[in-house]
Amino acid sequence: MNAIEHATPALAEASRLMTVCNSCRYCEGLCAVFPAMEARRAFNDGDLDYLANLCHACGACHADCQYAPPHEFDVNVPRVLADVREESYARHVWPKAFAPLFARNGLLVALAVASSVAAFIAGFVAAGDPQALWAAGSEPGAFYRVMPHNTMAGLFGLAGAYALVAMAMSLRGFWRATGAASAGAADWTSIWQAAMDAARLRYLDGGGAGCTSDTSGTPDRRRIAHHATFYGFLLCAAATAVATLYHFVLGREAPYPWWDIPVVLGTLGGIGLIVGPIGLLRMRLSRSPVIASTRRTGMDTGFLAMLVLVAASGLALLVLRASPAMGLLLAFHLGTVFALFVTMPYGKFVHGLYRFMSLVRHSHEMRLMRSSGAPAGK
Ligand code: SF4
Numbered sequence: 001m002n003a004i005e006h007a008t009p010a011l012a013e014a015s016r017l018m019t020v021c022n023s024c025r026y027c028e029g030l031c032a033v034f035p036a037m038e039a040r041r042a043f044n045d046g047d048l049d050y051l052a053n054l055c056h057a058c059g060a061c062h063a064d065c066q067y068a069p070p071h072e073f074d075v076n077v078p079r080v081l082a083d084v085r086e087e088s089y090a091r092h093v094w095p096k097a098f099a100p101l102f103a104r105n106g107l108l109v110a111l112a113v114a115s116s117v118a119a120f121i122a123g124f125v126a127a128g129d130p131q132a133l134w135a136a137g138s139e140p141g142a143f144y145r146v147m148p149h150n151t152m153a154g155l156f157g158l159a160g161a162y163a164l165v166a167m168a169m170s171l172r173g174f175w176r177a178t179g180a181a182s183a184g185a186a187d188w189t190s191i192w193q194a195a196m197d198a199a200r201l202r203y204l205d206g207g208g209a210g211c212t213s214d215t216s217g218t219p220d221r222r223r224i225a226h227h228a229t230f231y232g233f234l235l236c237a238a239a240t241a242v243a244t245l246y247h248f249v250l251g252r253e254a255p256y257p258w259w260d261i262p263v264v265l266g267t268l269g270g271i272g273l274i275v276g277p278i279g280l281l282r283m284r285l286s287r288s289p290v291i292a293s294t295r296r297t298g299m300d301t302g303f304l305a306m307l308v309l310v311a312a313s314g315l316a317l318l319v320l321r322a323s324p325a326m327g328l329l330l331a332f333h334l335g336t337v338f339a340l341f342v343t344m345p346y347g348k349f350v351h352g353l354y355r356f357m358s359l360v361r362h363s364h365e366m367r368l369m370r371s372s373g374a375p376a377g378k
Pocket residue numbers: 020021022024025026027028061062064065066067068075077
């Protein structure tokens with residue numbers, strides 16, 4: 001029935017399920033996956049990576065499926081697409097030699113955090129002024145007595161640049177493999193539509209009934225926790241950008257007073273990065289194991305725990321910066337941020353990027369179908 005060779009058993013199973021669903025089409029109103037599936041008759045590995053990254057794992061199609069186990073068709077779309085999605089991160093990673101890092105990501109994150117924090121503390125001590133680690137001070141420039149600004153900017157600039165290059169190369173591989181590059185899908189209308197869909201988490205609503213993957217009975221909790229995490233991250237990034245402008249354009253040095261823009265943005269973002277990831281971690285516990293990925297890499301848990309560590313240490317630094325704990329807290333906070341940067345291309349962070357690119361592709365594809373007169377879904 002299916003002449004296409006697939007690289008892994010998960011891809012072969014996803015291809016089988018998409019063929020069953022394409023005949024059934026009962027779920028076509030639930031999310032973006034089904035209209036994109038209906039636009040195809042056969043599914044190569046790139047198509048399946050694209051469909052898997054369109055899926056939000058809301059579980060609605062499993063709850064509705066008359067062919068789910070114990071039916072002999074054994075249809076479990078959320079679980080199989082979750083497996084393919086996790087494989088897709090390793091398949092398109094740059095450099096390729098780092099693909100095995102995804103296999104034990106939880107361990108990688110733990111090692112990266114521990115070694116970065118230890119290195120930052122040891123670095124401060126070895127810099128010749130161990131006293132600076134115990135010095136109090138919240139006046140402008142106090143942080144740079146612990147670590148000079150140029151050293152800090154150089155270290156994080158290098159780590160950030162590496163993460164950006166690695167993620168851009170991975171996305172390029174994903175974009176090409178899904179056929180989006182040859183389809184010319186990256187036009188501004190599609191990008192704008194994808195940004196709107198991502199900002200609202202449009203397809204996490206299970207077709208209107210809410211996310212059913214959380215068995216606690218509150219359908220919108222997963223969407224709210226995702227929003228808190230996403231906007232918390234953006235606010236923290238905005239705080240860093242404003243502080244950089246303050247330093248280089250206005251000549252104003254950190255730390256800043258509590259009412260100043262970087263502190264207000266960072267505080268709100270930090271709260272979002274504690275509330276959101278903790279909510280998502282709790283929902284992992286109440287998540288139905290039936291639709292969860294069979295690959296247990298600790299990728300979600302490691303990434304979410306690291307976000308909480310970054311935010312909590314940043315907020316603790318804000319509250320205790322005038323105390324002798326400032327130096328140690330700064331070292332701990334910088335260590336966690338550094339670990340976040342270096343593990344970004346090899347962990348759960350990439351799911352947001354792949355999802356966004358899939359939404360761009362989907363928007364382009366649906367517009368083409370509508371303009372050709374073909375029925376196009378969500
Ligand atoms: S998930 Fe089940 S009900 Fe939904 S389209 Fe596929 S086979 Fe049909």
